[in-house]
Amino acid sequence: MKLGNRIAGERSLLPAEKVHRPTTALIATMTFVMLLVAAAGLTLTNAAGVVTKGVHNRFVIELPAGISADLPKVVATVRSQSGVLSATPVPEAEMRSTLQRWLGDAAAAQDLPVPALVTVELRTGSQPGSLEAQIRREFPGATVIAETAELSPLLGSLHALQWLALLLVVLVAFATSAAVVLASRGALDTHRSTIEIMHGIGATDRQVTRLFERKIATDALIGALAGSLAAATGLLLVASIGAAFATELTGGAPLRKGDILLLAVAPIVEVILAILVARWAILKALRETL
């Protein structure tokens, strides 16, 4: 039997209803929320990556006011180490200018103990241990601070938000599955007499399931499409308003090509998930009958 004929024949077995609106609306809403949350999560991932990359090999050597006169020697020592890309002393004027935000004019007072700072950048893969040991040995009182340590609370928050976004996407997928199970059971109840007749005539569970799968797939596809369009519109709107900020935060476009591909694939995965869940729910319900 030709596939087209078979499908046309089977399609007529359930009434040609309009799209099942509650299921479609629910899936559209879930898709919308899922895509926004996923986009936010991906943006946070990118931002965290940029921040981490920016400070990954960067360190600050702090010389207390008492030994700040050793600054040139410290810089020379650091530059002589292998694996050091750059060692840049922070000008005292810049330090005082920074302090002025909190201390006002008092920041310019000569008797104010201002520490001297050297920013150091290491080559990727270089270990800061030997540099740290040498600085401490030669300049007691000096401390070497990794910039990642300074930013760890921020990075921790970003990672927590990423996991939260992932959890929300999983919860939305779970809620969509639950909605599909309810829709499948509702459809089975509505068409129970048709199913009984089909079973009585010799239809297999797979034949019956295929009818409902097709309906659920249509509802899910329309819902996912509508939700995706709404989410895309929302994301474009947000991007147009906060493009400059987002670019600064993430060091480029907030969503990379791979991210956009992932977001485009998500609704398709959702539809496939809906079909599989519907198949499982219907087969399970049918197995409870003879």
Next chain:
Amino acid sequence: MAAGGFYFLTGPSGAGKTSLLRLLYLAQRPTRGRIRLFDEELSEAPRETLPGFRRRIGVVFQDFRLIRHLSAFDNVALPLRIAGREETEIETSVREMLDWVGLADRSSARPATLSGGEQQRVAIARAVIGRPELLVADEPTGNVDAEMASRLLRLFEALNGLGTTVVVATHDINLIASQPRAELMRLDGGTMIDPTGAFRNPPFPRPVGP
């Protein structure tokens, strides 16, 4: 029952005729006893094997059980579609069958627009179109006039002549009387009474048809 036999099942309301038929067409499993059909023990047969057996059985339900959103044509075509027959073959077979039951001009009508008798004829056409090995009919002439009842009986006889075992549950004395060669089974209070001796002396396949 002998394969190829023709049986009438009768008895008062509530005697268990419909229950017995449901067991026969595999709509329910027995809580006690055994069902042996097509030389297979089916009382505890796995679910997934039942559709194959059901396709060998034609059923005329007392309440017709037509699918209300399908036309008469599509209702009759249902067993063939489920069996995966070619659409061209389905078209020819269904047209012939509808013509035979006198509904050629009503093929596109939905069940709700058909009279009780017409619905019953659609149900019978659906039951026999797949040339079942066993035909089970529950009060098949309850809603048709005498002439149509006679035609339906001839159809059953013709099928029986081709080897189909026919079991008809009926209260219709005239229908039973019109087929004196058929075996008669009477159910009363859940007990089978065997007035024609079909069980005491199981007949060899004994079609009543030509």
